[in-house]
Amino acid sequence: MYKLFTANMKKYPHFETNAVRGQMSRSQKKEHSAPIFATSSFVFDSAEEARAVFAEEADGYFYSRYSNPNTDEFVEKLCALEGVDDGIATATGMAANFLAIMAHLRAGDHIVSSRSLFTSTHQIITQLLPRYGISHTYVDCGDKEEWQEAIMPTTRLLFIETPSNPGLDLVDIGFVVALARENNCIVAIDNSFASPYIQTPAQFGADLICHSATKFIDGQGRTMGGAVVGSHEAMEQVRFFARQTGPTLAPFNAWILSKSLETLPVRMEKHCQNAMKFAEFLSQSKDIQSVRYPFLPSYPQYELAKKQMRLGGAMVSFEVAGGYERCIRFIDKLEMISVTPNLGDTRTALTHPASTTHSKLSEDERLAVNITKELVRVSVGLEHIDDIIADVDHALKKSK
Numbered sequence: 001m002y003k004l005f006t007a008n009m010k011k012y013p014h015f016e017t018n019a020v021r022g023q024m025s026r027s028q029k030k031e032h033s034a035p036i037f038a039t040s041s042f043v044f045d046s047a048e049e050a051r052a053v054f055a056e057e058a059d060g061y062f063y064s065r066y067s068n069p070n071t072d073e074f075v076e077k078l079c080a081l082e083g084v085d086d087g088i089a090t091a092t093g094m095a096a097n098f099l100a101i102m103a104h105l106r107a108g109d110h111i112v113s114s115r116s117l118f119t120s121t122h123q124i125i126t127q128l129l130p131r132y133g134i135s136h137t138y139v140d141c142g143d144k145e146e147w148q149e150a151i152m153p154t155t156r157l158l159f160i161e162t163p164s165n166p167g168l169d170l171v172d173i174g175f176v177v178a179l180a181r182e183n184n185c186i187v188a189i190d191n192s193f194a195s196p197y198i199q200t201p202a203q204f205g206a207d208l209i210c211h212s213a214t215k216f217i218d219g220q221g222r223t224m225g226g227a228v229v230g231s232h233e234a235m236e237q238v239r240f241f242a243r244q245t246g247p248t249l250a251p252f253n254a255w256i257l258s259k260s261l262e263t264l265p266v267r268m269e270k271h272c273q274n275a276m277k278f279a280e281f282l283s284q285s286k287d288i289q290s291v292r293y294p295f296l297p298s299y300p301q302y303e304l305a306k307k308q309m310r311l312g313g314a315m316v317s318f319e320v321a322g323g324y325e326r327c328i329r330f331i332d333k334l335e336m337i338s339v340t341p342n343l344g345d346t347r348t349a350l351t352h353p354a355s356t357t358h359s360k361l362s363e364d365e366r367l368a369v370n371i372t373k374e375l376v377r378v379s380v381g382l383e384h385i386d387d388i389i390a391d392v393d394h395a396l397k398k399s400k
């Protein structure tokens with residue numbers, strides 16, 4: 001039997017080394033790369049062992065909805081990178097967000113959330129939570145007074161997504177954590193856009209950190225996956241909720257994602273380098289009305305970006321000059337860049353949020369988070385930056 005590697009894992013001083021070396025201990029076969037445990041259950045040597053494992057008196061695997069060596073390896077490595085001590089892997093990023101939101105709430109509770117959110121998260125809060133008697137208040141990402149005024153005696157959870165999708169609005173994590181502490185609330189953050197290489201919210205005191213591992217963690221557009229990680233205390237309810245409701249990550253997907261973490265640092269460095277050059281190109285183009293990229297000095301929240309992010313990330317949003325029709329013509333003239341909702345891929349991917357990912361929102365809801373009809377979101381990939389820029393430049397010229 002493989003041991004849970006928490007017990008054995010050596011922690012190294014550097015992120016890159018933990019990403020590469022954080023792996024389960026070897027079996028007697030001495031494999032260098034972890035094998036895949038495609039099994040739903042595990043065998044006990046005796047009735048007594050079965051009893052002890054079920055009673056949580058002894059460590060051991062018994063059923064893959066609860067835990068599996070591959071999901072453990074992935075999530076424990078992610079915990080090391082996020083600087084927290086507990087977590088669980090989930091089948092998708094939305095399962096992670098749903099767990100983090102639901103696990104601590106009950107009927108009558110209230111949640112305060114930043115308004116700029118991934119659409120499905122917005123739909124959970126707006127459409128589903130009211131069915132269960134849970135109310136919410138949305139606030140502008142950067143408006144501190146609005147955050148303070150939104151807190152009610154029944155507020156239990158503050159939920160943030162920073163940088164946000166697709167507007168790249170930032171929330172001051174340290175400020176929201178301090179507000180939560182004063183009011184006895186938990187802070188959950190969707191860290192998918194940044195990845196732990198760029199932003200580690202636990203460093204500012206966040207209790208629960210959610211990931212869509214489908215994005216930068218996989219990094220190659222191959223698999224769905226997610227995780228919630230955080231303090232033992234905050235994770236207890238999340239684990240209970242997850243074990244009963246079953247949003248478990250499959251061992252094969254966990255194996256892919258654990259391997260992907262090994263290359264996260266090198267990929268993110270290159271993504272961010274390309275994105276910075278891309279944002280600079282856009283900010284100098286007359287065909288572009290506005291550019292949003294956290295590490296551009298012209299960015300309204302540049303100071304905050306520098307405070308809580310190590311690099312600017314791979315996401316760039318911009319508005320094409322000349323109106324909606326021109327924006328659509330521009331998209332149709334692209335020859336290399338993929339028009340697809342995924343992000344965090346090696347391939348540069350472009351989305352028109354108003355007509356696709358955010359089409360479920362009303363026009364007022366979209367405009368409240370600055371999603372105009374001319375807004376385009378790009379996940380800058382790992383192609384040569386000159387080829388990415390050439391494709392955009394060509395499409396801008398052809399769409400005039």
Ligand SMILES: *Cc1c(COP(=O)(O)O)cnc(C)c1O
Nearest residue numbers: 092093094118165192212214225
């Ligand atoms: C994609 C995404 C999600 C949802 O993740 P899935 O893996 O698609 O379920 C949640 N939050 C953000 C910020 C995302 O980009």
